[in-house]
Amino acid sequence: MSNGSRHSESFDTPPTASVTRSGAASAAPASDAGTTHAGIVLASPPPAAELSDSAVLAPLTAAASTSHPAPPLRWHELLDGTEDALSDQRLLALLLQVFLPPGGASALTGRLLDRFGSLAGVIAAEPCQLRDFPAVPEAAIGFLKAMRAVAVRMARAEVVERRVLDNWDRVIAYLRTTMAHRRVEQLRVLFLDRANAMIADEVLHEGTIDHTPVYPREIVKRALTLDASALIMVHNHPSNQYRPSPSDVAMTETVRQALELVGIVLHDHLIIARRGHSSFRRLGLL
Structure with a gap:
């Protein structure tokens, strides 16, 4: 075509x-x-x-054992609100700061959104594209790919x-x-x-x-x-x-x-x- x-x-x-x-x-x-x-x-x-459901969820659960457990995750901003309570930049920072040193997520999320246009664009980006950003560790790339797989399976189930x-x-x-x-x-x-x-x-x-x-x-x-x-x-x-x-x-x-x-x-x-x-x-x- x-x-x-x-x-x-x-x-x-x-x-x-x-x-x-x-x-x-x-x-x-x-x-x-x-x-x-x-x-x-x-x-x-x-x-x-296609990976099994458990294989897709593995990177999500592994995030809890990352070497950068950030105390100020502010998950309550999401838990106490709706799915639209946070901007794309804030939500992406919330996801990535688990993998980054304190304060490392804010600047990086802005650059990622500028490159890919939206949160959906970042999550849908190919690993080779995400590797253009040296600050994004492999674990974070795997995490984003798992997020995409989960989104696809949720939509397919409907x-x-x-x-x-x-x-x-x-x-x-x-x-x-x-x-x-x-x-x-x-x-x-x-x-x-x-x-x-x-x-x-x-x-x-x-x-x-x-x-x-x-x-x-x-x-x-x-x-x-x-x-x-x-x-x-x-x-x-x-x-x-x-x-x-x-x-x-x-x-x-x-x-x-x-x-x-x-x-x-x-x-x-x-x-x-x-x-x-x-x-x-x-x-x-x-």
Whole structure:
């Protein structure tokens, strides 16, 4: 799904990672190569298997045993108020000062927010980006990544095994949490059963900053394997432009026609960006 104009070429695709109703990660079999749209894309390695809940929580609990136990943590500012009681800068300082010498968090949080734009941007930043700040220790980077994993799982819990079309706002919240801050385009498919409940949530491909490959045959094959009756395609635009490009529209129609031949409905195609999202269905493109 590229906004550029390049010659097309196809490559074999790697296995994909998925989250099924059980919440466990599984591997989908590799499929035959398909047609890329508007670009040459080398197949990326498969995502790592998803960590268990206990593994995600380990960095959070380990924070209590850090070498910088700061007495003036002021947790009461959060405990005695609401989730919005603290500014992004104050909340980030509250989280990071556990890992830093006294007084080290205040200046650092301002620089992090300037670089990444918001608290969500800091938590979604890649470890290599956070390492550009020497004052941020590895333990703090692991802590922030664990925070992100927890946020994604909380959002996912609101949509798994529920009727997706009846919980649309929660679906959008989950997809924005998962995809809006990614640095490269990612193609995700939500596979639905006959009651429109989500039976699998799979990342089929990751691409570049302005393109990800789409293989209609692979999407159809996976939907049949899962006995899905319908699906929702999702991809993100790191450029923050969430309106569909002409290649997005053409590719979506190709997938819709392929699914229709086997009796599977394409409910929607969503584009996710930090500034918002767009729906092909609501735009009249499906």
